[in-house]
Amino acid sequence: MIKAKSRPFLKHGKPERRPDLMNLTDSRIIGVYGAQWRGYLQYYLLAHNVWQLNRLQWVMLTSMLKTLAGKHRSTVSKMARTYQATTDTRHGPRVCFQTSVERAGRPPLVTRFGGIPLKRQKKAVLDDRPPAPMAGRRHSSELLARLHCGRCELCEQRADVHVHHISKLADLAASGQPQPQWTQLMVRKRRKTLIVCPTCHDHIHHQQPANTPT
Incomplete structure:
Protein backbone atom coordinates (compact mmCIF):
# COMPACT_ATOMS: atom_id res chain seq x y z
CA MET A 1 0.00 0.00 0.00
CA GLY A 115 1.69 17.77 12.48
CA ILE A 116 -0.51 14.69 13.00
CA PRO A 117 0.88 12.01 15.37
CA LEU A 118 1.27 8.58 13.78
CA LYS A 119 -0.62 6.96 16.66
CA ARG A 120 -3.27 4.28 16.36
CA GLN A 121 -6.78 5.46 17.19
CA LYS A 122 -9.05 2.52 17.97
CA LYS A 123 -12.17 4.71 17.87
CA ALA A 124 -11.33 6.54 14.67
CA VAL A 125 -14.33 7.26 12.44
CA LEU A 126 -13.67 6.67 8.74
CA ASP A 127 -15.10 9.07 6.19
CA ASP A 128 -15.08 7.41 2.78
CA ARG A 129 -15.69 10.53 0.70
CA PRO A 130 -13.65 10.53 -2.53
CA PRO A 131 -10.40 12.52 -2.09
CA ALA A 132 -10.05 15.82 -3.92
CA PRO A 133 -8.00 15.52 -7.12
CA MET A 134 -4.38 16.65 -6.83
CA ALA A 135 -4.01 18.16 -10.28
CA GLY A 136 -3.96 21.95 -10.14
CA ARG A 137 -3.51 23.02 -13.77
CA ARG A 138 -7.07 24.17 -14.37
CA HIS A 139 -6.55 27.79 -15.35
CA SER A 140 -9.81 29.10 -13.90
CA SER A 141 -9.20 27.57 -10.46
CA GLU A 142 -5.62 28.83 -10.38
CA LEU A 143 -6.59 32.35 -11.42
CA LEU A 144 -9.41 32.51 -8.85
CA ALA A 145 -7.05 31.35 -6.11
CA ARG A 146 -4.58 34.08 -7.02
CA LEU A 147 -7.35 36.69 -7.05
CA HIS A 148 -8.71 35.58 -3.67
CA CYS A 149 -5.28 36.15 -2.12
CA GLY A 150 -5.74 39.87 -2.76
CA ARG A 151 -1.99 40.44 -3.13
CA CYS A 152 -0.26 42.26 -5.98
CA GLU A 153 2.18 39.86 -7.63
CA LEU A 154 4.42 42.75 -8.66
CA CYS A 155 4.80 44.90 -5.52
CA GLU A 156 3.36 42.24 -3.11
CA GLN A 157 1.07 44.79 -1.44
CA ARG A 158 -2.51 43.92 -0.47
CA ALA A 159 -5.12 45.86 -2.41
CA ASP A 160 -8.18 45.59 -4.67
CA VAL A 161 -6.35 43.70 -7.40
CA HIS A 162 -6.88 43.56 -11.15
CA VAL A 163 -5.88 41.04 -13.82
CA HIS A 164 -3.43 42.18 -16.48
CA HIS A 165 -3.57 39.85 -19.50
CA ILE A 166 -1.63 39.51 -22.74
CA SER A 167 -2.40 37.31 -25.74
CA LYS A 168 1.03 35.71 -26.17
CA LEU A 169 4.19 35.59 -24.09
CA ALA A 170 6.17 35.73 -27.33
CA ASP A 171 4.84 39.27 -27.90
CA LEU A 172 6.83 40.51 -24.92
CA ALA A 173 10.15 39.36 -26.32
CA ALA A 174 9.17 40.43 -29.85
CA SER A 175 8.81 44.06 -28.79
CA GLY A 176 12.60 44.54 -29.11
CA GLN A 177 12.68 46.83 -26.07
CA PRO A 178 14.33 46.32 -22.66
CA GLN A 179 12.00 44.30 -20.52
CA PRO A 180 10.66 46.00 -17.35
CA GLN A 181 10.07 44.07 -14.14
CA TRP A 182 6.49 43.03 -14.95
CA THR A 183 7.42 41.45 -18.30
CA GLN A 184 10.36 39.62 -16.73
CA LEU A 185 8.01 38.24 -14.06
CA MET A 186 5.47 37.00 -16.61
CA VAL A 187 8.16 35.36 -18.75
CA ARG A 188 9.81 33.73 -15.73
CA LYS A 189 6.51 32.32 -14.44
CA ARG A 190 5.31 31.49 -17.98
CA ARG A 191 2.03 33.26 -17.34
CA LYS A 192 -0.09 35.37 -19.64
CA THR A 193 -1.86 36.90 -16.62
CA LEU A 194 -0.58 38.99 -13.75
CA ILE A 195 -2.51 39.96 -10.60
CA VAL A 196 -1.68 43.60 -9.84
CA CYS A 197 -2.84 46.50 -7.68
CA PRO A 198 -4.27 49.67 -9.33
CA THR A 199 -0.94 51.51 -9.03
CA CYS A 200 1.04 48.75 -10.73
CA HIS A 201 -1.72 48.33 -13.30
CA ASP A 202 -1.40 51.99 -14.34
CA HIS A 203 2.39 51.67 -14.34
CA ILE A 204 2.21 48.64 -16.67
CA HIS A 205 -0.23 50.46 -18.96
CA HIS A 206 2.26 53.32 -19.46
CA GLN A 207 5.19 50.94 -20.03
CA GLN A 208 3.42 48.51 -22.36
CA PRO A 209 4.40 48.83 -26.02
CA ALA A 210 1.59 50.00 -28.25
CA ASN A 211 1.93 46.93 -30.53
CA THR A 212 1.48 44.43 -27.69
CA PRO A 213 -2.06 42.98 -27.81
CA THR A 214 -3.92 42.53 -24.51
Whole structure:
Protein backbone atom coordinates (compact mmCIF):
# COMPACT_ATOMS: atom_id res chain seq x y z
CA MET A 1 0.00 0.00 0.00
CA ILE A 2 2.75 2.47 0.95
CA LYS A 3 4.56 1.84 -2.33
CA ALA A 4 1.36 2.38 -4.32
CA LYS A 5 0.49 5.62 -2.51
CA SER A 6 4.07 6.89 -2.88
CA ARG A 7 4.24 6.26 -6.62
CA PRO A 8 2.63 9.58 -7.77
CA PHE A 9 5.30 11.51 -5.85
CA LEU A 10 8.32 9.53 -7.12
CA LYS A 11 10.49 9.61 -10.21
CA HIS A 12 13.15 6.96 -10.70
CA GLY A 13 12.53 5.85 -7.12
CA LYS A 14 13.17 9.29 -5.57
CA PRO A 15 10.73 12.01 -4.40
CA GLU A 16 10.15 14.47 -7.23
CA ARG A 17 8.48 17.87 -7.60
CA ARG A 18 5.02 18.25 -9.15
CA PRO A 19 5.28 20.56 -12.21
CA ASP A 20 1.48 20.62 -12.50
CA LEU A 21 1.28 22.43 -9.14
CA MET A 22 4.13 24.92 -9.53
CA ASN A 23 1.91 27.73 -10.88
CA LEU A 24 -0.28 27.67 -7.77
CA THR A 25 0.28 29.85 -4.71
CA ASP A 26 2.42 28.47 -1.89
CA SER A 27 -0.69 28.20 0.25
CA ARG A 28 -2.45 26.11 -2.40
CA ILE A 29 0.55 23.82 -2.91
CA ILE A 30 0.85 23.08 0.81
CA GLY A 31 -2.93 22.72 1.04
CA VAL A 32 -3.08 20.14 -1.75
CA TYR A 33 -0.34 18.00 -0.23
CA GLY A 34 -1.76 18.44 3.27
CA ALA A 35 -5.27 17.40 2.27
CA GLN A 36 -4.02 14.26 0.52
CA TRP A 37 -1.81 13.30 3.46
CA ARG A 38 -4.64 13.75 5.97
CA GLY A 39 -6.87 11.61 3.79
CA TYR A 40 -4.37 8.75 3.74
CA LEU A 41 -3.54 8.99 7.44
CA GLN A 42 -7.09 9.27 8.76
CA TYR A 43 -8.16 6.25 6.71
CA TYR A 44 -5.47 4.03 8.24
CA LEU A 45 -5.60 5.29 11.85
CA LEU A 46 -7.29 2.03 12.90
CA ALA A 47 -4.26 -0.01 11.83
CA HIS A 48 -1.91 -1.19 14.57
CA ASN A 49 1.11 -0.37 12.39
CA VAL A 50 0.00 3.10 11.30
CA TRP A 51 3.47 4.35 12.27
CA GLN A 52 4.82 2.77 9.08
CA LEU A 53 3.19 5.61 7.13
CA ASN A 54 6.19 7.73 8.14
CA ARG A 55 7.82 6.58 4.89
CA LEU A 56 4.90 7.93 2.84
CA GLN A 57 4.95 11.14 4.87
CA TRP A 58 8.65 11.66 4.09
CA VAL A 59 8.09 11.03 0.37
CA MET A 60 5.18 13.49 0.19
CA LEU A 61 6.99 16.12 2.28
CA THR A 62 10.12 15.95 0.11
CA SER A 63 8.02 16.17 -3.05
CA MET A 64 6.18 19.21 -1.63
CA LEU A 65 9.40 21.00 -0.69
CA LYS A 66 10.91 20.26 -4.11
CA THR A 67 7.79 21.67 -5.75
CA LEU A 68 8.09 24.88 -3.70
CA ALA A 69 11.83 25.06 -4.37
CA GLY A 70 11.25 24.65 -8.10
CA LYS A 71 8.64 27.40 -8.08
CA HIS A 72 10.91 29.86 -6.25
CA ARG A 73 14.15 28.64 -7.85
CA SER A 74 15.46 27.95 -4.38
CA THR A 75 16.57 24.90 -2.39
CA VAL A 76 14.69 22.29 -0.39
CA SER A 77 16.47 23.29 2.83
CA LYS A 78 15.49 26.97 2.41
CA MET A 79 11.86 26.05 1.79
CA ALA A 80 11.90 23.80 4.87
CA ARG A 81 13.22 26.64 7.04
CA THR A 82 10.67 29.07 5.59
CA TYR A 83 7.57 26.97 6.25
CA GLN A 84 8.50 24.78 9.21
CA ALA A 85 6.35 25.34 12.29
CA THR A 86 5.15 23.55 15.42
CA THR A 87 1.58 22.61 16.25
CA ASP A 88 0.18 21.35 19.57
CA THR A 89 -1.53 17.95 19.66
CA ARG A 90 -2.83 15.75 22.48
CA HIS A 91 0.39 13.77 22.14
CA GLY A 92 2.54 16.87 22.50
CA PRO A 93 4.00 19.36 20.01
CA ARG A 94 4.63 18.11 16.49
CA VAL A 95 6.60 19.59 13.59
CA CYS A 96 4.55 20.66 10.57
CA PHE A 97 4.89 22.87 7.51
CA GLN A 98 2.38 25.64 7.06
CA THR A 99 1.61 29.00 5.54
CA SER A 100 -0.79 31.73 6.62
CA VAL A 101 -2.68 34.15 4.38
CA GLU A 102 -4.04 37.30 6.00
CA ARG A 103 -7.66 38.17 5.20
CA ALA A 104 -9.42 41.45 5.87
CA GLY A 105 -12.03 41.11 8.63
CA ARG A 106 -11.49 37.36 8.98
CA PRO A 107 -8.98 35.07 10.71
CA PRO A 108 -5.86 34.19 8.69
CA LEU A 109 -6.24 31.25 6.31
CA VAL A 110 -3.79 28.59 7.53
CA THR A 111 -2.85 25.61 5.36
CA ARG A 112 -0.74 22.85 6.88
CA PHE A 113 1.08 19.66 5.99
CA GLY A 114 1.90 17.19 8.76
CA GLY A 115 1.69 17.77 12.48
CA ILE A 116 -0.51 14.69 13.00
CA PRO A 117 0.88 12.01 15.37
CA LEU A 118 1.27 8.58 13.78
CA LYS A 119 -0.62 6.96 16.66
CA ARG A 120 -3.27 4.28 16.36
CA GLN A 121 -6.78 5.46 17.19
CA LYS A 122 -9.05 2.52 17.97
CA LYS A 123 -12.17 4.71 17.87
CA ALA A 124 -11.33 6.54 14.67
CA VAL A 125 -14.33 7.26 12.44
CA LEU A 126 -13.67 6.67 8.74
CA ASP A 127 -15.10 9.07 6.19
CA ASP A 128 -15.08 7.41 2.78
CA ARG A 129 -15.69 10.53 0.70
CA PRO A 130 -13.65 10.53 -2.53
CA PRO A 131 -10.40 12.52 -2.09
CA ALA A 132 -10.05 15.82 -3.92
CA PRO A 133 -8.00 15.52 -7.12
CA MET A 134 -4.38 16.65 -6.83
CA ALA A 135 -4.01 18.16 -10.28
CA GLY A 136 -3.96 21.95 -10.14
CA ARG A 137 -3.51 23.02 -13.77
CA ARG A 138 -7.07 24.17 -14.37
CA HIS A 139 -6.55 27.79 -15.35
CA SER A 140 -9.81 29.10 -13.90
CA SER A 141 -9.20 27.57 -10.46
CA GLU A 142 -5.62 28.83 -10.38
CA LEU A 143 -6.59 32.35 -11.42
CA LEU A 144 -9.41 32.51 -8.85
CA ALA A 145 -7.05 31.35 -6.11
CA ARG A 146 -4.58 34.08 -7.02
CA LEU A 147 -7.35 36.69 -7.05
CA HIS A 148 -8.71 35.58 -3.67
CA CYS A 149 -5.28 36.15 -2.12
CA GLY A 150 -5.74 39.87 -2.76
CA ARG A 151 -1.99 40.44 -3.13
CA CYS A 152 -0.26 42.26 -5.98
CA GLU A 153 2.18 39.86 -7.63
CA LEU A 154 4.42 42.75 -8.66
CA CYS A 155 4.80 44.90 -5.52
CA GLU A 156 3.36 42.24 -3.11
CA GLN A 157 1.07 44.79 -1.44
CA ARG A 158 -2.51 43.92 -0.47
CA ALA A 159 -5.12 45.86 -2.41
CA ASP A 160 -8.18 45.59 -4.67
CA VAL A 161 -6.35 43.70 -7.40
CA HIS A 162 -6.88 43.56 -11.15
CA VAL A 163 -5.88 41.04 -13.82
CA HIS A 164 -3.43 42.18 -16.48
CA HIS A 165 -3.57 39.85 -19.50
CA ILE A 166 -1.63 39.51 -22.74
CA SER A 167 -2.40 37.31 -25.74
CA LYS A 168 1.03 35.71 -26.17
CA LEU A 169 4.19 35.59 -24.09
CA ALA A 170 6.17 35.73 -27.33
CA ASP A 171 4.84 39.27 -27.90
CA LEU A 172 6.83 40.51 -24.92
CA ALA A 173 10.15 39.36 -26.32
CA ALA A 174 9.17 40.43 -29.85
CA SER A 175 8.81 44.06 -28.79
CA GLY A 176 12.60 44.54 -29.11
CA GLN A 177 12.68 46.83 -26.07
CA PRO A 178 14.33 46.32 -22.66
CA GLN A 179 12.00 44.30 -20.52
CA PRO A 180 10.66 46.00 -17.35
CA GLN A 181 10.07 44.07 -14.14
CA TRP A 182 6.49 43.03 -14.95
CA THR A 183 7.42 41.45 -18.30
CA GLN A 184 10.36 39.62 -16.73
CA LEU A 185 8.01 38.24 -14.06
CA MET A 186 5.47 37.00 -16.61
CA VAL A 187 8.16 35.36 -18.75
CA ARG A 188 9.81 33.73 -15.73
CA LYS A 189 6.51 32.32 -14.44
CA ARG A 190 5.31 31.49 -17.98
CA ARG A 191 2.03 33.26 -17.34
CA LYS A 192 -0.09 35.37 -19.64
CA THR A 193 -1.86 36.90 -16.62
CA LEU A 194 -0.58 38.99 -13.75
CA ILE A 195 -2.51 39.96 -10.60
CA VAL A 196 -1.68 43.60 -9.84
CA CYS A 197 -2.84 46.50 -7.68
CA PRO A 198 -4.27 49.67 -9.33
CA THR A 199 -0.94 51.51 -9.03
CA CYS A 200 1.04 48.75 -10.73
CA HIS A 201 -1.72 48.33 -13.30
CA ASP A 202 -1.40 51.99 -14.34
CA HIS A 203 2.39 51.67 -14.34
CA ILE A 204 2.21 48.64 -16.67
CA HIS A 205 -0.23 50.46 -18.96
CA HIS A 206 2.26 53.32 -19.46
CA GLN A 207 5.19 50.94 -20.03
CA GLN A 208 3.42 48.51 -22.36
CA PRO A 209 4.40 48.83 -26.02
CA ALA A 210 1.59 50.00 -28.25
CA ASN A 211 1.93 46.93 -30.53
CA THR A 212 1.48 44.43 -27.69
CA PRO A 213 -2.06 42.98 -27.81
CA THR A 214 -3.92 42.53 -24.51
